Amino acid sequence: MALITDCKIIEIPKIKDHRGNLAVVENGILPFKMNRIYYLFDIPAGAYRGGHAHKVQQEFLIAISGSFEVILDDGSQKKTVLLNRPDQGLLIGTDIWRELQSFSQGSVCLVLNSGKFDESDYIRDYQTFLDK
Numbered sequence: 001m002a003l004i005t006d007c008k009i010i011e012i013p014k015i016k017d018h019r020g021n022l023a024v025v026e027n028g029i030l031p032f033k034m035n036r037i038y039y040l041f042d043i044p045a046g047a048y049r050g051g052h053a054h055k056v057q058q059e060f061l062i063a064i065s066g067s068f069e070v071i072l073d074d075g076s077q078k079k080t081v082l083l084n085r086p087d088q089g090l091l092i093g094t095d096i097w098r099e100l101q102s103f104s105q106g107s108v109c110l111v112l113n114s115g116k117f118d119e120s121d122y123i124r125d126y127q128t129f130l131d132k
Helices: 126-131
Strands: 008-011 036-040 049-054 059-065 068-073 078-083 088-092 097-101 108-113
Touching: 059 078, 068 088, 078 088
Parallel strands: none
Antiparallel strands: 008 088, 036 108, 049 097, 059 088, 059 108, 068 078, 068 097
């Protein structure tokens, strides 16, 4: 059974330079091979994203710009994580319900995913998630 305690913040290696910093995410930093990358942006005030869990796929979320909160739920416990640094991300394993909220203006959420899009991998109904 997946637990929210299995979700963790991972520091992203960065190279500091007087011209600006460079953060690098390569295979080996995460416990999965990246197969899909997407990002959320232009999120209206008060909107939320997520509202699902994955059966097989894992994700790594990064606040590339701005900030947002991730509510993690394993069916027994809930935890809210603030993401607001582009040099760290949140690893979310399988069978964890997630909701993203409180997006700051101009925020961008980058998601690195372990699989290609597969609708059958999603649990989109909260009661179904709890009944698993």
